[in-house]
Amino acid sequence: MLKTRIITALLLLGGLLAAVFLLPALGWLLFCAVLGALAAWEWGGLSRFATPLRAVYALAIAATCLLLGGMAGLGGNTGMPAVLWLPYALAALFWLLCVPFWLRAKWQLGRGAAAVVVGIVVLVPPALALAHLRELGPWLLLAALAVCWVADIAAYFAGRRFGRRKLAPAISPGKTWEGAWGAVAGVLVYGLSALWLLFAPAASGLLAVVPALLLLTALSIIGDLFESLxxxxxxxxxxxxxxxxHGGILDRIDSLTSTLPLLGLAALWFAR
Incomplete structure (x- = not known):
């Protein structure tokens, strides 16, 4: 199993790097829309949608990503990036204010209108953020993705080595508080090292980004727990x-669904 996971991960990484650096803007937006459609198909399975509805839902998510991305100018044409404020803000409010209570109360997703709406909020903003951050620079996008990758890897190894206290045993019995702290440590080391190497800011500048790194780490864990639930x-x-x-698309992007919209918000804020 470990060998299969490693081979798949390497193939995914190679394909992602090729797409990030080689696809034109419109091609990358299409790639993000297809990724959203595949995730939406799996979301339909979690929501127990009938097969025809799953297909329609996947196509609708892809069309929404293309429409909003095109309006924002992410396909290479001129557009209005301000269009992205609303989906990013809705996603941020959902992950910061709603999901913690959802996890605590263990609400059921159901298969009706709520599942449709929540799926839109969960899937469309991160797909748009993928296209948006790559528009600002491929290395910026990879740096953003690496936050979740580092958190996942650090949590896995810290949990394997030191894990004792269960983080959320009723949701994901394998996750531990020690793994979560390992994720925090890994992201802090990665984020602060990258900033220091790239921009050489003063110590006060490095300390200023610590709360943002902590928030992103917490959100990556919340995204993982939400899909696990x-x-x-x-x-x-x-x-x-x-x-x-590795399972499905959602299994690989669960942490990204919760972190990318906030990174997209930050990109819009600093680009004002």
Missing amino acids: LKRQAGIKDSGSLLPG
Whole structure:
């Protein structure tokens, strides 16, 4: 299993790097829309949608990403980036204010209008943020993605080595507080090192970004736990089987769904 996971991860990384650096703006926006559609298909499975509805929902998510991305100018044409404020803000409010209570109360997603609306909030903003951050620079996008990658890897190894106290045993029994603290340490080391190497800011400048790094780490964990809860309630281990050794698309982007919209908000704020 570990060998399969490593091979799949390397293939995914190679494909992602090729897409990030080689695709034109419109091609990358299409890539993000397709990714959103695949995730939406799996979301339909978590929501117990009938197969025809799953297909319609996936196409609708892709069309929404293309429409909003095109309006914002992410396909290479002129546009209005301000269009992105609303989806990013809705996603931020959802992850910061709603999901912590959702996890605590263990609300059911259901299969009706609520599942449709929540899926839009969960899936469309991160797809737009992928396109948006790459528009600002491929290395900026990879640096943003690496926050979640580092958090996941650090949490895994810290949890394996030091894990004792369960973080959320009723949601994801394998996650521990020690793993969460490992994620915090990993992201802080990565984020502060990257900023120091790239920009050489003063110590006060480095300290100023610590709260943002802590928030992103917490959100990456929350995104992971949220998908774990939905899978547990749906009675499935993985959101899909598209990625050997890793499960489905949602299993790979769960942390990104909660962090990318806030990074997109930050990009809009600093670009004003």
